[in-house]
Amino acid sequence: APPHFPESTFLFRNMSRIRRLFMGSGAAAAASYGFALYVNDDIDDLTLRWGRYFSVPAVHGSSEKPKLVVLGSGWGAMSLIRKLDLDIVDLTVVSPRPYFFYTPLLAGSATGTVSHSNIAEPVRHAVFRDGVEKGRYIQASCQDVDFKNKKVRCAVEGTHVDVPYDKLVVAVGAQPATFGIKGVQENAYFLKELEDGVAVRSKVLSLIEKASALHNLKGAEKDAGTQTEIDRLLHFVVVGGGPTGTELCGELSDLLKKDVAKGFPEVAERVKITLVEGLPRILSMFDEGLANYAQKHLGQRDIDIRTNKFVAEVSTTQATLKDAKSKDLETIDYGMLVWAAGITTRPLVRSLMDAIGKDRGQDSRRGLKVDEFLQVQGADDVYAIGDCAVSGLPPTAQVASQQGKYLGRILREEFSNIVKGEEAATVVPQFEYKDKGKMAYIGGGEGVVEMTMSSEKKSSPSGELDYSFWRALHGAVGEPRIAGQSGFMIWRSVYFSMLLSAKNRVAIAGDWARTFLFGRDITTPPQQE
Numbered sequence: 001a002p003p004h005f006p007e008s009t010f011l012f013r014n015m016s017r018i019r020r021l022f023m024g025s026g027a028a029a030a031a032s033y034g035f036a037l038y039v040n041d042d043i044d045d046l047t048l049r050w051g052r053y054f055s056v057p058a059v060h061g062s063s064e065k066p067k068l069v070v071l072g073s074g075w076g077a078m079s080l081i082r083k084l085d086l087d088i089v090d091l092t093v094v095s096p097r098p099y100f101f102y103t104p105l106l107a108g109s110a111t112g113t114v115s116h117s118n119i120a121e122p123v124r125h126a127v128f129r130d131g132v133e134k135g136r137y138i139q140a141s142c143q144d145v146d147f148k149n150k151k152v153r154c155a156v157e158g159t160h161v162d163v164p165y166d167k168l169v170v171a172v173g174a175q176p177a178t179f180g181i182k183g184v185q186e187n188a189y190f191l192k193e194l195e196d197g198v199a200v201r202s203k204v205l206s207l208i209e210k211a212s213a214l215h216n217l218k219g220a221e222k223d224a225g226t227q228t229e230i231d232r233l234l235h236f237v238v239v240g241g242g243p244t245g246t247e248l249c250g251e252l253s254d255l256l257k258k259d260v261a262k263g264f265p266e267v268a269e270r271v272k273i274t275l276v277e278g279l280p281r282i283l284s285m286f287d288e289g290l291a292n293y294a295q296k297h298l299g300q301r302d303i304d305i306r307t308n309k310f311v312a313e314v315s316t317t318q319a320t321l322k323d324a325k326s327k328d329l330e331t332i333d334y335g336m337l338v339w340a341a342g343i344t345t346r347p348l349v350r351s352l353m354d355a356i357g358k359d360r361g362q363d364s365r366r367g368l369k370v371d372e373f374l375q376v377q378g379a380d381d382v383y384a385i386g387d388c389a390v391s392g393l394p395p396t397a398q399v400a401s402q403q404g405k406y407l408g409r410i411l412r413e414e415f416s417n418i419v420k421g422e423e424a425a426t427v428v429p430q431f432e433y434k435d436k437g438k439m440a441y442i443g444g445g446e447g448v449v450e451m452t453m454s455s456e457k458k459s460s461p462s463g464e465l466d467y468s469f470w471r472a473l474h475g476a477v478g479e480p481r482i483a484g485q486s487g488f489m490i491w492r493s494v495y496f497s498m499l500l501s502a503k504n505r506v507a508i509a510g511d512w513a514r515t516f517l518f519g520r521d522i523t524t525p526p527q528q529e
Contacts, residue, residue, distance in 0.1 A: 076386030083408025241277030250443030
């Protein structure tokens with residue numbers, strides 16, 4: 001018999017309200033999901049994920065599925081894999097890193113705003129469909145590619161394995177560039193991988209604990225040497241005034257002003273953050289007005305910004321700076337130096353460039369040159385996307401993601417024709433990058449956003465794009481430039497919508513709520529030296 005609720009119970013009296021609440025929550029979730037698909041150009045996910053339940057299975061015209069090998073597990077690789085139909089392709093993903101991680105929140109993980117595990121997504125999840133493994137992942141590093149015989153040589157636990165391919169996608173990204181500066185590789189911390197964020201957070205809290213211990217020693221206040229050492233330990237230097245370095249400074253200032261001030265009041269006022277940038281201003285790729293706003297805001301948060309300064313040498317406790325104009329040298333003491341000053345090609349990419357040769361088009365020092373279809377010049381059936389590809393576009397996550405989605409759709413269509421026994425498409429659209437703008441968090445609940453309006457927006461009678469609504473809303477001329485708390489809300493909303501899974505979204509929302517209500521955890525985690 002169905003359950004019976006007395007009329008006096010709370011549930012019975014509020015049943016209609018509860019029903020409306022659930023229906024409203026469901027509608028809001030569906031709308032949020034649809035908005036995320038639209039914003040991230042993922043509308044075709046609906047047909048890819050659900051269309052198989054309503055479509056007739058393809059009749060295979062080939063005895064074997066085409067073999068696709070993807071090298072890497074970053075933005076380009078994961079965006080591509082999610083666009084594939086794994087029922088019609090034999091997919092192998094090769095990467096030494098068994099997870100994808102969400103790079104825009106890496107600086108937040110370095111200060112405990114979000115947990116590092118919550119911005120990661122296992123690669124193995126990407127090769128599953130409907131709970132069934134339909135591709136394979138190999139945790140290995142690629143050593144070489146035999147372009148003639150179409151084989152990828154991988155190193156697995158001291159042994160070598162050859163993986164055959166029909167199509168190969170190189171999406172191995174890039175690595176931090178030290179520019180040959182003495183001492184950087186040995187003494188600096190980097191912020192490129194997930195483990196880098198963990199190491200930075202551990203080091204920051206460890207240094208603050210050491211400084212606090214020295215401060216509390218009997219007679220320490222009278223010992224000049226001890227006081228000098230405390231100031232050194234509490235000096236954090238960030239090299240590189242791009243989005244990564246700027247956001248790290250903003251996150252560090254939040255950690256110090258909100259959490260360290262409560263947990264370590266005796267030394268909190270002595271903490272110093274210095275941002276070193278070789279160009280005349282930070283965020284040089286942003287609108288000048290936004291960059292100036294960010295620089296002023298960071299300065300108001302007690303961050304010492306040193307522009308027109310290059311790092312000449314780094315020791316275990318000191319960094320030598322060189323003025324870009326006067327060439328004068330200056331030495332500063334530091335407790336931790338984080339290097340976020342650019343990227344360079346990985347050794348694998350350089351070896352592939354040499355194997356193909358300059359005479360076949362690989363004459364760039366920055367990566368594998370590709371054509372308008374993202375095919376590697378001089379190598380048949382090989383593609384390159386993301387930071388390892390030279391395509392005339394900036395090495396950003398936005399570019400890598402769009403390239404991955406484009407190539408995933410192209411290969412999906414090509415593989416579909418193969419298994420159906422149909423001819424390949426005679427006209428393949430070229431890759432077209434759509435710049436959606438730039439964003440950066442600058443601390444204190446503020447951000448800067450430079451939006452690029454889509455060409456699909458309504459045009460004015462003259463044919464020019466009409467941004468009158470945005471100009472009226474933000475007082476901007478041309479495309480919107482937004483700074484302050486509004487910029488922060490946009491930054492957080494857009495990046496939240498780009499998280500790959502529902503699990504990540506729930507976890508990150510919980511992290512943000514926890515940080516807002518209770519602050520960041522200032523327990524020093526174990527360090528990996």
